[in-house]
Amino acid sequence: MRYLIRLKYNGEHFHGWQIQPNAITVQEVLEQKLSMVLTKEVKVVGCGRTDTGVHASDYYAHFDLLDCKYSSQKLLFKINCVLPDTIVISELRIVHQNFHARFTATSREYKYYITKLKNPFNKNTWWIKYDLDIHKMKQAGKLLLGKKDFSSFAKLNTDVANHICEVTHFDIKEEGNNVIITISANRFLRNMVRAIVGTLVSVGLGKKSVKEFTAVIDKKDRSAAGLSAPAHGLFLCAVKYPEAEMSAIKKIKEEESGSE
Numbered sequence: 371m372r373y374l375i376r377l378k379y380n381g382e383h384f385h386g387w388q389i390q391p392n393a394i395t396v397q398e399v400l401e402q403k404l405s406m407v408l409t410k411e412v413k414v415v416g417c418g419r420t421d422t423g424v425h426a427s428d429y430y431a432h433f434d435l436l437d438c439k440y441s442s443q444k445l446l447f448k449i450n451c452v453l454p455d456t457i458v459i460s461e462l463r464i465v466h467q468n469f470h471a472r473f474t475a476t477s478r479e480y481k482y483y484i485t486k487l488k489n490p491f492n493k494n495t496w497w498i499k500y501d502l503d504i505h506k507m508k509q510a511g512k513l514l515l516g517k518k519d520f521s522s523f524a525k526l527n528t529d530v531a532n533h534i535c536e537v538t539h540f541d542i543k544e545e546g547n548n549v550i551i552t553i554s555a556n557r558f559l560r561n562m563v564r565a566i567v568g569t570l571v572s573v574g575l576g577k578k579s580v581k582e583f584t585a586v587i588d589k590k591d592r593s594a595a596g597l598s599a600p601a602h603g604l605f606l607c608a609v610k611y612p613e614a615e616m617s618a619i620k621k622i623k624e625e626e627s628g629s630e
Contacts, residue, residue: 372469373442374432375414376461381425382493382602383456388419396420396457397431403452404433407445417471417609418478421561423601425494430609432471477538479554479608480563482599484571487547495548496603502549502574504542510573510583511540514553514566521590523565533559533590542570554608561598569596 377400385393389401397414404412417430438445446462453459468474484502485495517536524533539554551567569586572578578586578596586594 371436371438372432372434372465372467373445374430374461374463374465374469374471375459377429377431377457377459378427379425379429379458380456380494381420381423385422386420386424387416387426387429396426399454399457400431403449407448407452408435408438410435415471417475418558418606419560420606421564421601421604424604424606425602426606428608429606430471430475432465432469474611475609476612477554477556477610478558478606479539479552479610480558481605481607482551482553482563482567483603483605484549484551484567485547486549494602494605496600498571498575500575502571503576504544504549504574506580507551507570507574508542509580510570511542511551511553511566513580513584513587514540518587519590520559520562520587522586522592522595523559523562523569524592525560526592530559535559535562563604564598564601565592565595567599567604571599572596 379396381396383394384396384399387396389395389398397416401412401414404414412433412435414431414433420426420429440448442463446459449462450459483495485492485497486499486502488497488499489495514537517534519533520535521533524530535555535557537553537555539552541552543550543552551570553563553566569578569583573580573583
C-alpha cells in the first residue's frame with residue numbers, strides 16, 4: 371500500500387528536506403520516527419527539496435508498506451506523538467500505487483516574507499530597514515512569468531540537466547509592515563526563489579533598475595543576479611496535483627473512512 375502524508379515543518383534547525391551526511395534533515399527524522407512506530411524500515415519520498423533553514427507550511431510525501439496493523443488515523447496519531455514540535459503531519463491516508471509525491475506534482479508555490487518593522491519575536495521574516503519601491507519590484511517580478519532559462523537564479527555546480535522553468539504566477543503585496551512575495555512555477559531550481567527575492571530587493575532599494583533586472587535574466591549567469599535572500603523568510607506553501615489525481619485520492623480516502 372502507498373500512503374500519502376501531508377505535513378508542515380519549521381526548517382530553522384534542519385539542513386533542508388533531503389537526507390545528507392552529517393546533518394539533520396526533515397526526511398531523516400520522518401523516516402526514523404515512521405520506522406520506529408511501524409517497527410520496520412520506511413523510506414519516504416518528498417515532493418521536492420527545500421534548502422537549509424527553509425520552511426514548509428504545506429508539503430507532501432509518500433511511503434510504501436506491505437501491510438499495516440494500524441488504521442490511517444491511528445497511525446497519524448502515533449507518528450505525531452513521536453515527531454519533534456518542528457514537524458506536524460496534518461493528513462495521512464492510502465492512495466493508489468501510481469501516485470508519486472514528486473513526479474505527479476504539476477506546480478509548487480513559495481511565499482517569501484519581508485518585514486519593515488524589527489520584531490524580536492518573529493524570526494521567520496527578513497527585516498529590511500530601508501524603504502522598498504514595491505512598484506518597481508512588481509514591474510521586475512512580472513518579467514519572470516512564462517517559460518524561461520533561470521540559470522541566473524540557480525545554485526551553481528548541481529546535477530540539474532536544464533534550467534528551464536515556467537513561472538505561472540507572481541505577486542507582491544503589502545500587509546501592514548509586511549511585504550509578501552508569492553511565486554508559482556512548474557518546477558524550481560535550488561536556491562532559485564531566494565536568488566530571485568534577493569535580486570528583487572536590489573531593485574526595490576534602487577541598486578538595480580527594472581531594465582537591469584531584465585538583463586540579469588537574459589545573461590543566464592548567477593553572478594549577474596543579487597545575493598540570495600536569507601532562508602528563514604521562505605516558505606513552500608502549496609503543491610498542486612492534477613484534478614483527476616486528487617479526485618482519485620479523495621475517493622480512496624472516502625472508502626477508507628467508511629471501513630474504519
